[in-house]
Amino acid sequence: MKYIDEFNDPDLARVLLDEIRAVTTRPWALMEVCGGQTHSIIRHGIDQLLPEEIELIHGPGCPVCVTPLDVIDKALEIAARPGVIFCSFGDMLRVPGTDRDLFRVKGEGGDVRVVYSPLDALELARRNPDREVVFFAIGFETTAPANAMAVHQARRLGLTNFSLLVSHVRVPPAIEAIMTAPACRVQGFLAAGHVCSVMGTAEYPELAERFGVPIVATGFEPLDILEGIRRAVRQLELGEHRVENAYPRAVREEGNPAAVRMIEEVFEVTDRNWRGIGPIPRSGWRLTEAFRDYDAEHRFDVTGIRTEEPAECRSGEVLQGLIKPTECPAFGTTCTPRTPLGATMVSSEGACAAYYLYRRMNAPAVQAGGAVPEEMNPVV
Amino acid sequence: MCLAVPGKVVAIDSTADPLTGMIDFGGVQKQACLDYVRDVKVGEYVIVHVGFALQRLDEESALASLKLFEELGLLEEEFGDAWEQAARDAGVAAVTEETRGGEVR
Amino acid sequence: MSELAEPTVDPADWTCPAPLRDQPVVVMGHGGGGALSAELIEQVFAPAYGNATLAALTDSAVLDLGGARLAFSTDSYVVRPLFFPGGGLGDLAVNGTVNDLAMSGARPAYLSAAFVLEEGVELAVVEKVARAMGAAAEAAGVVVATGDTKVVESGHGDGVYVTTSGVGLVPAGVDIRPQRARPGDVVIVSGPIGLHGVAVMSVREGLEFGVEIASDTAPLADLVAAMLAVTPDIHVLRDPTRGGLGASLNEIARASGTGVRLSERSIPVPDAVANACGFLGLDPLYVANEGRLVAFVPPSAAEEVLAAMRAHPQGSGAAVIGECVAEHPGMVVVATGLGGTRVVDLPLGEQLPRIC
Numbered sequence: 001m002k003y004i005d006e007f008n009d010p011d012l013a014r015v016l017l018d019e020i021r022a023v024t025t026r027p028w029a030l031m032e033v034c035g036g037q038t039h040s041i042i043r044h045g046i047d048q049l050l051p052e053e054i055e056l057i058h059g060p061g062c063p064v065c066v067t068p069l070d071v072i073d074k075a076l077e078i079a080a081r082p083g084v085i086f087c088s089f090g091d092m093l094r095v096p097g098t099d100r101d102l103f104r105v106k107g108e109g110g111d112v113r114v115v116y117s118p119l120d121a122l123e124l125a126r127r128n129p130d131r132e133v134v135f136f137a138i139g140f141e142t143t144a145p146a147n148a149m150a151v152h153q154a155r156r157l158g159l160t161n162f163s164l165l166v167s168h169v170r171v172p173p174a175i176e177a178i179m180t181a182p183a184c185r186v187q188g189f190l191a192a193g194h195v196c197s198v199m200g201t202a203e204y205p206e207l208a209e210r211f212g213v214p215i216v217a218t219g220f221e222p223l224d225i226l227e228g229i230r231r232a233v234r235q236l237e238l239g240e241h242r243v244e245n246a247y248p249r250a251v252r253e254e255g256n257p258a259a260v261r262m263i264e265e266v267f268e269v270t271d272r273n274w275r276g277i278g279p280i281p282r283s284g285w286r287l288t289e290a291f292r293d294y295d296a297e298h299r300f301d302v303t304g305i306r307t308e309e310p311a312e313c314r315s316g317e318v319l320q321g322l323i324k325p326t327e328c329p330a331f332g333t334t335c336t337p338r339t340p341l342g343a344t345m346v347s348s349e350g351a352c353a354a355y356y357l358y359r360r361m362n363a364p365a366v367q368a369g370g371a372v373p374e375e376m377n378p379v380v
Numbered sequence: 381m382c383l384a385v386p387g388k389v390v391a392i393d394s395t396a397d398p399l400t401g402m403i404d405f406g407g408v409q410k411q412a413c414l415d416y417v418r419d420v421k422v423g424e425y426v427i428v429h430v431g432f433a434l435q436r437l438d439e440e441s442a443l444a445s446l447k448l449f450e451e452l453g454l455l456e457e458e459f460g461d462a463w464e465q466a467a468r469d470a471g472v473a474a475v476t477e478e479t480r481g482g483e484v485r
Numbered sequence: 486m487s488e489l490a491e492p493t494v495d496p497a498d499w500t501c502p503a504p505l506r507d508q509p510v511v512v513m514g515h516g517g518g519g520a521l522s523a524e525l526i527e528q529v530f531a532p533a534y535g536n537a538t539l540a541a542l543t544d545s546a547v548l549d550l551g552g553a554r555l556a557f558s559t560d561s562y563v564v565r566p567l568f569f570p571g572g573g574l575g576d577l578a579v580n581g582t583v584n585d586l587a588m589s590g591a592r593p594a595y596l597s598a599a600f601v602l603e604e605g606v607e608l609a610v611v612e613k614v615a616r617a618m619g620a621a622a623e624a625a626g627v628v629v630a631t632g633d634t635k636v637v638e639s640g641h642g643d644g645v646y647v648t649t650s651g652v653g654l655v656p657a658g659v660d661i662r663p664q665r666a667r668p669g670d671v672v673i674v675s676g677p678i679g680l681h682g683v684a685v686m687s688v689r690e691g692l693e694f695g696v697e698i699a700s701d702t703a704p705l706a707d708l709v710a711a712m713l714a715v716t717p718d719i720h721v722l723r724d725p726t727r728g729g730l731g732a733s734l735n736e737i738a739r740a741s742g743t744g745v746r747l748s749e750r751s752i753p754v755p756d757a758v759a760n761a762c763g764f765l766g767l768d769p770l771y772v773a774n775e776g777r778l779v780a781f782v783p784p785s786a787a788e789e790v791l792a793a794m795r796a797h798p799q800g801s802g803a804a805v806i807g808e809c810v811a812e813h814p815g816m817v818v819v820a821t822g823l824g825g826t827r828v829v830d831l832p833l834g835e836q837l838p839r840i841c
Contacts, residue, residue, distance in 0.1 A: 001439050002406065003386035003425055004763075006446055013823050015453035022456075036383055045825015063840070089430070090837030091766075103834075107510040116765070116838060117431025119413065142384065143840065145416055146432040149398060194384045197427060197435040220384075222823055223449060248441035250427050256435055259416040337833070338520065357828040383839055385764040402693075406760035409693040428764065430840055 003249065007221030016226035017049055023234050027053045029185045030232050031178070031321055033171060034140075034192035035062030035347070036220055042354055044222045054233065057185070057321030058344075058351040060174055060274060061192050063138045063167075064091045065319070065343035065350055068273040070307040071167045072097040075136055078165065078300045079110045085128060087121035088136040090114045095346050098307050118150035125154065125162035134296045137164040142194040144168055144285060145259035148266035151287065151294050163296040166286055169272055171195050172203045173283035179211040183322050188232040190218040190225070193247040198263075200255025204243045212241045219247035266291055275309065276316035276342050315342030318351050325355040332356060384429035386437055389414070389422050403428055514834020518727025518773075521834045523736075542740070543662050544585040544723065547655055554657075556591030558582055559650035567610065567644060570684045571699025575617025577775055578647040580704050581726065583625045587706040588722040588778065590661040590713060591653035596622065598649050599633040603642035614645055625704035627651065653706075658717040665720040666741035670809035671787035673780045675708065675794055676701070676802035678730055679758035682772035686761065698757050703776030708799040712780065715789045721781035724774070728832055731770035733779055734817045735831040745817040747807035747829075766839030770819075771832050781809055 032038060038058045041047050047056050060066050076097045079086035086102070093102040093114065106112040111131075115121050118135050125133035137147040147164060154162040171192060178186055191204060196217040204215045214235035218228030228246045235242060245251050263285070272284025287295045297303050313335065314328040325331050325344070335341040337353050344350035387403035387410075398415035403426065413432045414420055426433035514521040531539060538546050545558030562578040579596065586593040598618060602611060622629050681700040686692065705724060712719060721741075725733040730752075734745045754769045762769045776799065782790045787805065794800030817829040 001425070001442055003437055003442060004406070006442070008822065010823055012446070012449040012453065015449055015456060018456055019452050039383075042827055043821070044823045045821040045827050046823065048825045049823060089840040091839045093837060094833070103512040103514065104510060107512040114837060117413075119431055139840065142429050142434065145434065146413075146430045149413065149415065149432070153398065194427065194429060194434065197384075223445075227445070227449070246445075248445065249438045250435050252435075256416055258418065259434060262416070337830075357830055383764070383766045387764075405764055407757045408760045408764070410764070 004221060007219070007223040009223065013049075013222055013226060016223060016230055020054065020226065020230050020233060021051045023230070023237050024051050024053050025237060027055065028187050028233055028236050029055045029057055029321065030188045030190060030229060031057040031059045031186045032190040032218070032225070032228075033059040033061040033175065034190075034195070034220075035065065036194070037190060037192065037218065037225060038062070038351075038354075040220050040222065040225060046222060046225055050229070054229065056229075058319075058354070059178070059189075059321070060277065060319040061140065061171065061195075062343070062347055062350065063140055063143065063169065064089075064095055065315075065347050066169060066274040066277070067092070067095065067138050067167045067343075068275045068307075069097060069309050070273070070305055071165070072101075073307050074297060074300075074302040074305050075165055076100060076102065076105055077302050077305060078134055078296055079105045079112050080108070081110075081132075081300065083130075083132055085111045085113060085124055085131050085133045086136070087113050087115045087118075087124065087133060089138070091347065092136055092138060095343060096340060118147050119153070122150050122153055122157075122159070122162060125159050126157065129161060131161060132299075133162050134300075135162070135164050137166045137168065140169055140171060140192070140195055141199045141263075142192070142197070144263045144267060145198060145256070148262045151266050151291055152262065154294060155291070160293075163294045163299050164287065165296040166267075167272070168267065168285035169274065170269070170283055170285065172207060173280050174274070175207055175215075177277070177280045177283070178320050179207070179213065181320050181322060184320070186213070186321050188214040188236055189216070190228040190232060191215050193217055193219040193224070193251055196245075196247070196251040196255065198256050198259050200253050200260075201243055201245060201251065202253065202255075208241050208243050214241050214244070216244045216246050217251045219250065274316075274319075276313065276319055276344070278316065310341050313341035315344040315350075315352065318342075318344050325352040326359070328352070332359065384427045384434060386425050387412075387428050388425050389420055389433075392420070392422060401433075403433070512834070516727075517832065517835035518732050519832035519834050522727075523831070541662060541664075542736075544588040545591065545651075547589050547591075547662075554655040556586045556589040556593075556653045556655050557650070558585035559648065560585060561646060561648040563643060563646050564685065565643060566685075566688050567614065569688050569700055571680075572702040572775075573614065573617055574645060574647060575614040576621045576700075576702045578614075578649045579618050579621035579625060579627070579629075580702050580775060582649040582651040583627060583704045583706055584724040584776075584778070586651050586653040587704075587709040588661065588724055589653075589655055590659035590709060590717075590719070590722065591655045591706075592710065593625065593627045593651055593653035593704075593706050595628050595630040595653075596649050596651045597631045597633075598629050598647060600635070601642055601646040601648075602634065602636045603644050604636055604639040606644050611645060614647065618647075621704070625706060656713065656717070659713060659719075661719055661722050663721050663723065663737040663740035666737050666743050666745075666781045666809050667720060667783070668743055668809050668811040669784050670720055670743075670781040671784055671805055672734075672745060672747070672807045672809060673782060673787070673791055673794065673803055674730065674753065674806050675705070675778045675780070675800045676776075677753040677755045677758070678725070678774055678777060679754060679762065679769040679772040681775040682729070683758045683761045685773075686765070692761060698755075698761075701774055701776035703799055705776065705778050705799055708778070708794065708797045711793050711797045711800075712790050715793045716783075716786040718786065719780060719782055719790070722778055724778050726773050726775060727835075729769070729771040729773055730779060731768065731817065731829045732832055734829070735815075737781065738817055739815045739831075741809075742814045744810040744813040744815070745807060746810050746812075747817065747819045749819050749821050751804055751806045753802055753804050753806075767836050770829055771836050779806075
């Protein structure tokens, strides 16, 4: 058992696809919450293999996409300061702030470094006692245990030159916000498997009950995603709305209690803005009072930075599944992967970027600035 | 969110704080923090995200999932259509051919 | 502390994030071999030098000179670390330019070598690079005929930079360039992809490999000669270095106005490359190679060319990976293992490890 190849088997994928076709009798709109699942769906072309009744709405579960503009502006401000080593996961470097991105700060002389793990940033702080090392702590519940451990260790080692710029977000409040939007079309959720590996599934039955939607904890390999879809559709066809675990090899109901304890030691729940969506109550984490010394916003006094998001960008509605990317007037005109207005166009798995690519493939005569087809053509 | 990949624990450094181990990802090896899976043993698989093992992978559950998929295939071969079986399992009346909008194979 | 923030979307006060192309400074992506590199050439260099030879934007220019057809190419080599499993800066500096010449079908003959050295670098390091260059030149059958050295102050360089230029003769009847791709052409890659990029990354990211992962850096001129011995009518050759196979195929599709359709299962990706890419969140199609080529060959000759490649040490792992099509011009599309499709776009700049 290697836990990857087995869950990529094309024959078993066909079995699951046949099953999904067999149980589907009418249109259903499912949201995969997690950007990693969106990546896998596009990477394997799963969306094109599903019966046309099943619509997958790409949810807001990409921490890079939803990090609010003002936090990115704070990151840019801190990263540009002399004496700072600013560390970030690679995919944050290209996300535009108000007038530049981290790449540009680096180009202008800022010391911006890509790290694989927050512990790598901690190590940089240990080796560079005369420099301020700041880690851009973005992410969902999956990444929180790692970032929490970095701060915990910094204090244990007595490192005073290490801090976090925190923009942590939580999934359940986002599901609640999506379901309470007036024009919500989502009828079922594939819950993010690795979030559930950490947090467990105890937060979901109340949401499934309250909004009458199936919530299926789902993994990331093709068979995992197909199984998540199969279970969600089956529930919908039977008029059920339960929490199911389609990723039992990595998800236990109780999650990982040691990781949750560390999160709770270091972080506390707070309201947070989501890029494109706006404020969602209790949807984030910030450092607790006891760890406030490690908060880069305070250390560098950037709490006052407030930024307006471009109103022309309707990525928030896309992220909530309220509109398709092609329904945004900026799509393909002022907003392209090369000149993104919103993060759904920045990330190659963002819903807008994915639509843009497929539109180009199917309508090569239409250039940016031209007419936008009503609907994406099915891909042959 | 959350690119996390399964890997096999090949060594544990019990003197490290936090607990650290070497993880093998199909021939590629990298260190990871094992502090959140402290009872893990060499030879077991874990799921790793940004340098942290977040959960042990349960082989029994993985095999059960695969067995379920295989059985769905057999069922399909046998009955040609698993929906009615699924509906029976769930204790609801079988849906007739006419009510289906979807493609039937 | 701040409580629930006010909604931030205000239509009256809209600001647009600056598009990258308007950036007033060079960013790393301008050297990544993707869309930013292409724009730098199209918007800055091509207009400044404006001529038809440069406009062809091939790996090496083919020039008519005194009745001979001369291939001419230049490349700068900046790599960190200077030495990595399977090679180093010196090997790249020779093989890279030799291969750029070979991608025009030329037999490489002479190279120049210009060093930019940083004050304080150990002479032993320079000597190691130079010796590697000498050995690589001998293996490739080229002569390093001229050179230059400059030194910059400490802190103003990365140890050693090398620029090599090269010339070679293109045999009569050979016309290899990206514009010649035609629907129906068979797309062949000369061996497993991604090894060089992953070998370099393994040092940078602290990866260890149970099996040896070495850069594939190698001279390809001899392999190209073996292919041309089958037929001079090879349409396109490209060595997929920065930006990987994905960038090279996009460039060919755009230059020729054709589409490229690949079969994912046919693309040779070594397990270690797939697994290293898996946990860094990279796509093997965008990972650099230094000893591989991709060829567009007319279908009538494909089988024989493939056999000739497989009989050559540099092409023993050659495989047909797809075909050139008339549909979706300018785009590269992959049929996935599950039977779906996905678009492989030109990467913007260099690939970054993902967490998402």
